[in-house]
Amino acid sequence: MASYMLAVDQGTTSTRAMLFDRDGRVAGMAQQAFTQHYPQDGWIEHDPEEIWEGVLATCREVLETLPASSALLEQVPGLGITNQRETALLWDRTTGEPLYNAIVWQDRRTAEHCQSLRDAGHNETVQARTGLLIDPYFSATKLAWLLDNVDGARERAERGELAFGTVDTFLVWRLTGGRRHVTDATNASRTALFNIHDQQWDDALLALFDIPAGLLPEVLDSSDDFGTVDPRWFGRELPIAGVAGDQQAALIGQACFSPGMAKSTYGTGCFMVVNTGEEPARSRNRLLTTVAYRLNGVPTFAMEGSIFVAGATMQWLRDGLRLFEDAAETEALARRTRRGHSVYLVPAFTGLGAPYWDPKARGAIFGLTRDTGIAEIVTAGLQAVCYQTRDLQRCMHDDMRAPPGTLRVDGGMVSNSWVMQFLADMLGVQVDRPEVLETTALGAAFLAGLRLGWYQSLEEVSELWRCETSFAPTMAQEQRETLYQGWLDAVARVRSS
Numbered sequence: 001m002a003s004y005m006l007a008v009d010q011g012t013t014s015t016r017a018m019l020f021d022r023d024g025r026v027a028g029m030a031q032q033a034f035t036q037h038y039p040q041d042g043w044i045e046h047d048p049e050e051i052w053e054g055v056l057a058t059c060r061e062v063l064e065t066l067p068a069s070s071a072l073l074e075q076v077p078g079l080g081i082t083n084q085r086e087t088a089l090l091w092d093r094t095t096g097e098p099l100y101n102a103i104v105w106q107d108r109r110t111a112e113h114c115q116s117l118r119d120a121g122h123n124e125t126v127q128a129r130t131g132l133l134i135d136p137y138f139s140a141t142k143l144a145w146l147l148d149n150v151d152g153a154r155e156r157a158e159r160g161e162l163a164f165g166t167v168d169t170f171l172v173w174r175l176t177g178g179r180r181h182v183t184d185a186t187n188a189s190r191t192a193l194f195n196i197h198d199q200q201w202d203d204a205l206l207a208l209f210d211i212p213a214g215l216l217p218e219v220l221d222s223s224d225d226f227g228t229v230d231p232r233w234f235g236r237e238l239p240i241a242g243v244a245g246d247q248q249a250a251l252i253g254q255a256c257f258s259p260g261m262a263k264s265t266y267g268t269g270c271f272m273v274v275n276t277g278e279e280p281a282r283s284r285n286r287l288l289t290t291v292a293y294r295l296n297g298v299p300t301f302a303m304e305g306s307i308f309v310a311g312a313t314m315q316w317l318r319d320g321l322r323l324f325e326d327a328a329e330t331e332a333l334a335r336r337t338r339r340g341h342s343v344y345l346v347p348a349f350t351g352l353g354a355p356y357w358d359p360k361a362r363g364a365i366f367g368l369t370r371d372t373g374i375a376e377i378v379t380a381g382l383q384a385v386c387y388q389t390r391d392l393q394r395c396m397h398d399d400m401r402a403p404p405g406t407l408r409v410d411g412g413m414v415s416n417s418w419v420m421q422f423l424a425d426m427l428g429v430q431v432d433r434p435e436v437l438e439t440t441a442l443g444a445a446f447l448a449g450l451r452l453g454w455y456q457s458l459e460e461v462s463e464l465w466r467c468e469t470s471f472a473p474t475m476a477q478e479q480r481e482t483l484y485q486g487w488l489d490a491v492a493r494v495r496s497s
Helices: 048-063 111-119 123-130 139-149 153-158 167-175 203-209 246-253 311-320 327-335 374-399 417-427 439-451 458-462 477-494
Strands: 005-010 014-020 026-033 079-083 089-092 162-165 182-184 218-220 238-245 262-266 270-277 288-295 298-307 344-346 364-366 406-410 430-434 467-471
Touching: 005 048, 005 167, 005 439, 014 048, 014 439, 026 048, 048 167, 079 167, 079 246, 079 439, 089 139, 089 167, 111 123, 111 139, 123 203, 139 153, 139 203, 153 162, 162 167, 167 182, 167 238, 182 238, 238 246, 238 439, 246 262, 246 270, 246 288, 246 298, 246 439, 262 374, 262 439, 270 288, 270 374, 298 374, 311 327, 311 374, 327 374, 327 417, 344 374, 344 477, 364 477, 374 417, 374 477, 406 417, 417 430, 417 467, 417 477, 439 458
Parallel strands: 005 079, 079 238, 182 218, 262 406, 406 430
Antiparallel strands: 005 014, 014 026, 089 162, 262 270, 270 298, 288 298, 344 364, 430 467
C-alpha cells in the first residue's frame, strides 16, 4: 500500500495541507486563505482561531482523498509542520484560548521600543547571543507588548497561567489537546530570546525584554517527537515528527545540506538563506545568523537575508490598484515592457528589511513618465524582488569567502519564467527552479520522514531533489550595474535616515 507524509504549511496569507510520497512528489493538496487584520498603520494581526480552523479544514480535506477502506496510520505514518516565523501568540494554559490576535512577523508596532533598546546600547548583546538584530520583526518585543497591553496578561503570566509560542507551538498545543508545549530550534532562534551558541533560552535576554521564563516552550530538534495528534481531530492518533520555520523548511526541501548552498523563497516576503555549517557565521552587513536545522542535538547554522515584501507587492498591484486580475498575467505584461524602462517600485509597505532595517521607510514609485502604463508598473514590481535579492547577494559576497554560485529558488513567484531570467541576469549566477515548488511543505515532510524512518540520512533526502529549469545569466555586466544603481538611488529616497 502507498503511504504519504502529511505536511502542514501555515503561511502568512494561507494555510496548506499537503501529502508527499517517499520520493518527495506531491500526492495531494488543500489550501485555504485567511483574513489579514490591519487595526492601525503598521499593525498586522491574524485571528488564531481562524488559523486553527484552517489547519483542521485543509488537513481533513486532503486526508479525505485517501482510500477510506484503509487505516489512516497505514497510509500516513505522521506529519510535519512548517509555519510563518516570529508571529507571536499568547494563550491560556487551561482553556487554550488566545488572549489576543496573533501579532504577525511584519507588524511594526514595537518600533519605538526597539529604538529605545538600540539607543541604550543593547544591540551588540542581542546580536552576539541570538545572531539577530533588535527589530520589530522578531518575537521578543511582540510578546512584551502583549504582556503590557492586554489586561491582566503580565500578572497572569507571572502566576504561570499563560503560554507563549510562535505558530508552530500553538498548533502543536492544539493538535495534542494541550499536552505538549514545545517548539523546535529554528523557530526558537527567531524570537530574540534564544541563545544560538548554547541552544537554550537566555536568562539575560529574558531580563532585557522583561519576559517570564515560565511562558516559554521546550525547545526540541527539528526532527523529533513533538507529540501525538488527538484522535478527535482526524479520527486516529498521528505522530507529529518534524517542525521547522518556513524558511528553514524550504532550505531542507531544497536539499541545501552542504555549506555554501543557498536557496531563496519568494512568497509574501523573500528570504535568501545560505547554509554555513556547524559554526555560526556573523555578518558584517546586517544579515542574520540563524539555526538552519538541528538534528540529533547538533545545530547547523545559516546566514539569512530577510525581505519583508515580495509576492505581497503583486497582491497589492492586483487587489489594491487592480492592475490585473490574476498573477499569471504578469509574465506577459513584463515580456512586452522595454527592459530599460525608467520605473522603479520600492515596496517598503512595512519598512525595509535586510540589509537596511529601516522600519520607518515607506513604499514609493519613481521614474514615471507620460508613456508609463500598467505594464511598466507591474514589471517594476516584479523587478523589485530581483533587485532586493541582489541587495542580499551583495552582502553575502562580502561576508563569505565562497559566496553561493548557484541559487535554488521556490515559492509562488518562481513559476514566472521572466522573473527567474531577470533574477539570474541581476545576480549574474545560475538560478535553479525545482520540480516541486512547494519546498517549504516538502521540508516539513522530510523532517518527519527522518524521524519516522522513511529516510536514514540527509544524503538520502538530497538525492530526491530534482531540477525542472535552470536559468543562466545573459545580461551584459554594464547593463546589470546600471539597472541596479537605479534601484539603489530609489531606495535611498525612501529611507527615513
